[in-house]
């Protein structure tokens with residue numbers, strides 16, 4: 449596992465944007481796996497600037513988002529569909545047909561998840577998967593548990609994640625308690641993975657990830673089984689690493 453040590457959030461965002469841009473320059477039709485959350489916002493801003501200045505072209509790029517609440521409608525301003533359009537897709541020259549986000553209103557969530565896996569496969573698999581990490585080590589909505597699920601699936605959110613996400617909703621009761629998420633196996637199939645980690649709240653999860661020990665109690669540690677993972681972390685997140 450490669451570690452890029454950054455001074456602060458801004459450096460994390462720049463490093464992640466540069467890696468993503470390099471991927472697109474090397475392979476214009478790259479398939480990207482994308483996260484939501486606060487952490488990637490800086491990276492998205494920098495990618496928007498690079499697109500506007502003509503440095504990178506998103507028109508042939510294909511994207512698959514990691515996860516979506518369930519049930520939730522696309523026009524709900526807390527949906528990940530809404531988030532991605534507002535913070536990224538509406539500002540770049542991506543072909544909307546190339547955007548894939550799990551449908552939070554699917555009648556048959558199991559089928560939706562199976563179809564999503566097949567679509568990723570048909571697109572040739574994910575070239576670069578960008579990840580954030582939860583304070584408890586979750587990646588996507590793969591929460592710490594006695595076992596983890598490999599494929600894309602519907603999952604129950606833990607109390608701590610519902611609580612962490614309630615900051616975006618007007619009350620905790622409005623936070624959906626289910627989500628559709630790519631599984632750990634789906635994530636590990638990506639050819640290359642970068643994981644963005646900023647802030648001291650993530651320090652313990654990062655310490656476990658870098659320990660090299662693999663445990664379902666910290667799903668991010670599964671990344672130790674992949675041959676091309678780059679951790680991009682700032683000083684605050686690295687405070688427990690000597």
Ligand code: F6R
Pocket residue numbers: 482483484485486487488514515579580581582586587588589
């Ligand atoms: C979001 C996702 C989550 C977040 C994680 C960190 O699509 O998959 O695993 O990456 O919850 O969120 P932030 O960046 O808000 O701390």
